[in-house]
Amino acid sequence: MSLLNLKKFNIIVAVSKDMxxxxxxxxxxxxxxxxxxxKLLTSNAIVDGKKNAVVMGRKTWNSIPKKFRPLQNRVNVVLSRNLSDPPPGADYLCGSLEKAxxxxxxxxxxDQIDLVWIIGGSEVYKEAMKSPQCHQLYITRVDSTVECDAFFPAIDSSKYTKISLPNxxxxxxxxxxxxxxxxxxxQTNISEN
Ligand SMILES: NC(=O)c1ccc[n+]([C@@H]2O[C@H](COP(=O)([O-])OP(=O)(O)OC[C@H]3O[C@@H](n4cnc5c(N)ncnc54)[C@H](OP(=O)(O)O)[C@@H]3O)[C@@H](O)[C@H]2O)c1
Structure with missing residues (x-):
């Protein structure tokens, strides 16, 4: 599929002071x-009658408490190189971000999908941020230095600029x-489609 026909996507993440x-x-x-x-940002489709999609790694899917899976009112896409079927409740399983x-x-x-949100984890974020289809990064900066074992990659300041949005x-x-x-x-040089 040509770049022109590919959907753009956003990233959403909450990060500690150490990322x-x-x-x-x-x-x-x-x-x-x-x-x-x-929930608000990832669920709210701007176009009437469409749903948003959330794309996540297998471990992020597993990290969602069972009672909240799949994430309601959103098309849930799980990435794995090893699973052969979508985990119960997920809409789609894909072998790579590109395939998703x-x-x-x-x-x-x-045609039925409005916004596509990449919701983690580390490797998926890293690949997504490098893509010309990656539009906006919604980041919650948490003022904490709590110990972590999964991290968000550094934001390339030559590609991404901080903006203000009314909402x-x-x-x-x-x-x-x-x-x-x-x-x-x-992303400043995002493809115009
Ligand atoms: N703070 C936040 O905003 C936030 C957001 C999301 C997650 N998290 C946290 O992050 C942790 C989970 O993230 P994680 O980085 O450890 O794992 P993850 O990215 O959610 O999952 C890793 C797994 O996803 C699959 N995968 C990843 N990239 C892929 C690709 N490009 N193509 C195909 N499959 C791919 C692989 O599954 P297989 O091994 O099955 O092949 C891989 O082992 C949890 O602690 C979670 O709570 C935090």
Whole structure:
């Protein structure tokens, strides 16, 4: 499929001061406000009658509590090189990020999909950020140095610029004594489609 026909996608992540995103297969923190923001952003399709898609690695899928899987009102795509069938509840299984974006861009499926969100983990984020289809990075900066074993890659400042959006409150938030704030970055040379 040509680049012109491929869907763009956004990344969403919450990172510690050291760019940590997870520990022992779970989130390092419990921030209900941030989870709410995640649900709102990833669920809200702008185009009426369409759904958004969430694309994630197999371990991120496993990290979602069973009662919350699949993520409601979103098309759930799981990436794995080893599984042969989608995990129970997931909509699609793909062997690579490229295959996932191709699938979600196919006319029959893509016509019903609005925004595509990449929701982790480390390797998927890294590959996604290198793609010319990666549009915006929605980052929650968590003011914490908690120990992590999964990390978000460095943001290439020659490619991504910080922007302000009317729907994103940039003021400092706090929950359970943990401070955090929202940032959005945009790829400057993104392909125009
Ligand atoms: N803070 C946040 O915003 C956030 C977001 C997401 C996740 N997390 C945390 O991050 C941790 C999970 O992330 P992780 O980095 O360890 O794992 P992950 O990326 O979610 O999953 C890794 C697995 O996904 C599959 N995979 C990854 N990239 C692939 C690709 N390009 N093509 C095909 N398959 C691919 C492979 O599965 P197979 O081994 O089956 O081949 C790989 O072993 C958890 O602690 C979770 O709570 C945090």
């Amino acid at each position: 940590g995103i997870g520990v022992n297969g779970d989130l390092p923190w419990r921030l209900r406000k941030d989870m709410k923001q995640f 974006i191709n699938l979600l861009s196919q006319e029959s499926i893509g 994103i409150d940039e003021t400092e938030q706090e929950e359970n004594g943990i401070k955090f704030k929202y940032e959005v970055y945009e």
